[in-house]
Amino acid sequence: MPGDLRLTVVGNPDNRRVGLFTAAALAAGLPRPAVLPWVDVLTGAAPPPAGALVRVDSPGEDPEVDRLLRRTATPARHGELVGLADAYAGLVDGLGRVAAGGAELLNDPADVAALCDKRRCHALLHAAGVPVPAALPPVAGYAELRAAMAAAGWARVFVKPAHGSSAAGVIALAVGPGRVRAVTPIEVAGDGLFNSLRVRHYDDEATVAALVDRLAPQGLHVERWLPKAGLGERVVDLRVVVVAGRPTHAVVRASRGPMTNLHLGNARGDLAQVRAAAGPAAWAAAMETCARAAACFPRTLHVGVDLMFLLGWRRHAVAEVNAFGDLLPGVLADGRDTYAEQIHALTSGRWARWRATAEEAVACGA
Numbered sequence: 001m002p003g004d005l006r007l008t009v010v011g012n013p014d015n016r017r018v019g020l021f022t023a024a025a026l027a028a029g030l031p032r033p034a035v036l037p038w039v040d041v042l043t044g045a046a047p048p049p050a051g052a053l054v055r056v057d058s059p060g061e062d063p064e065v066d067r068l069l070r071r072t073a074t075p076a077r078h079g080e081l082v083g084l085a086d087a088y089a090g091l092v093d094g095l096g097r098v099a100a101g102g103a104e105l106l107n108d109p110a111d112v113a114a115l116c117d118k119r120r121c122h123a124l125l126h127a128a129g130v131p132v133p134a135a136l137p138p139v140a141g142y143a144e145l146r147a148a149m150a151a152a153g154w155a156r157v158f159v160k161p162a163h164g165s166s167a168a169g170v171i172a173l174a175v176g177p178g179r180v181r182a183v184t185p186i187e188v189a190g191d192g193l194f195n196s197l198r199v200r201h202y203d204d205e206a207t208v209a210a211l212v213d214r215l216a217p218q219g220l221h222v223e224r225w226l227p228k229a230g231l232g233e234r235v236v237d238l239r240v241v242v243v244a245g246r247p248t249h250a251v252v253r254a255s256r257g258p259m260t261n262l263h264l265g266n267a268r269g270d271l272a273q274v275r276a277a278a279g280p281a282a283w284a285a286a287m288e289t290c291a292r293a294a295a296c297f298p299r300t301l302h303v304g305v306d307l308m309f310l311l312g313w314r315r316h317a318v319a320e321v322n323a324f325g326d327l328l329p330g331v332l333a334d335g336r337d338t339y340a341e342q343i344h345a346l347t348s349g350r351w352a353r354w355r356a357t358a359e360e361a362v363a364c365g366a
């Protein structure tokens with residue numbers, strides 16, 4: 001019965017997702033979800049939730065939460081690309097604390113831990129037969145990166161911090177005889193690297209090498225740069241939200257540069273146009289891929305799949321799967337936004353069925 005469903009959200013109270021999820025719960029006639037701030041989880045100020053269904057939201061947008069995750073005395077400077085691996089370790093630890101009360105989590109700690117490590121996520125997807133760009137073995141710095149690119153015969157790669165999100169620290173790197181070009185939102189400022197909202201180019205090899213060398217100790221995932229399909233002047237990809245195994249919501253992200261993340265000034269594209277360009281068979285195959293990608297995280301209610309159609313539209317690949325990728329404001333499917341969809345999955349029994357299937361299925365090629 002909906003009235004019996006007690007929900008708790010672990011998240012920063014001013015996080016937009018927390019507000020939208022709360023609104024969806026109330027609109028469905030459920031009691032107002034309790035909000036357990038990440039700060040209280042990490043300081044131990046609040047006991048872990050017990051006896052409720054627990055939604056875990058991203059801890060990533062609050063400086064004090066970030067400081068606690070990284071276990072440092074001083075907060076990072078705004079946008080600074082530091083301590084990504086430490087923040088990840090803090091997140092994994094925090095998820096353990098949330099789970100310690102024995103409540104049922106809507107985002108399984110092991111799933112979230114895999115999702116927030118691009119190397120592990122890529123390996124899981126690959127093992128499950130989900131199409132992903134080919135990846136290089138681990139590289140510890142720029143010299144190793146160039147050697148691995150040469151060994152693979154690749155001139156273009158995407159260099160991604162293993163624990164990054166929202167294009168933070170991502171570098172699209174193209175190399176040729178005697179020249180390099182890095183396209184990235186990273187701003188090199190004096191003594192640090194900062195994430196910015198503006199994508200820029202670096203053509204000076206010493207600068208590019210320094211960028212990669214500074215990011216590498218925090219963990220890198222390097223993939224072949226695949227040519228994305230385009231509409232008009234822009235390349236596109238999709239964010240597809242999969243709820244309890246079903247791809248329900250999608251937005252098109254259209255960009256003049258190699259990264260499509262919307263906060264970089266890119267535009268939402270026309271979904272109908274993308275579907276028409278792909279055609280029914282390629283579209284259905286892409287949605288099937290999104291469902292299979294989500295099935296690699298079978299104890300988790302929602303994931304956000306970044307899906308790229310490749311040049312020519314016939315083939316596609318998954319760039320990443322996001323644990324906290326359900327913020328698609330204003331996008332409705334069957335009259336429901338992504339949060340109402342999740343509530344619907346909980347109240348209609350779909351979540352329970354998805355969980356039961358997950359328990360049975362031998363997931364991800366195991």
Ligand SMILES: Nc1ncnc2c1ncn2[C@@H]1O[C@H](COP(=O)(O)OP(=O)(O)O)[C@@H](O)[C@H]1O
Nearest residue numbers: 133165166167168223224225226259260319320
């Ligand atoms: N291998 C790739 N080839 C081409 N484009 C890519 C590749 N990987 C990522 N991208 C583009 O870069 C963007 C950011 O990469 P993504 O893996 O989604 O990391 P983030 O967590 O920073 O969003 C994606 O939205 C996609 O458009």
Ligand SMILES: [Mg+2]
Nearest residue numbers: 166167306320
């Ligand atoms: Mg992404």
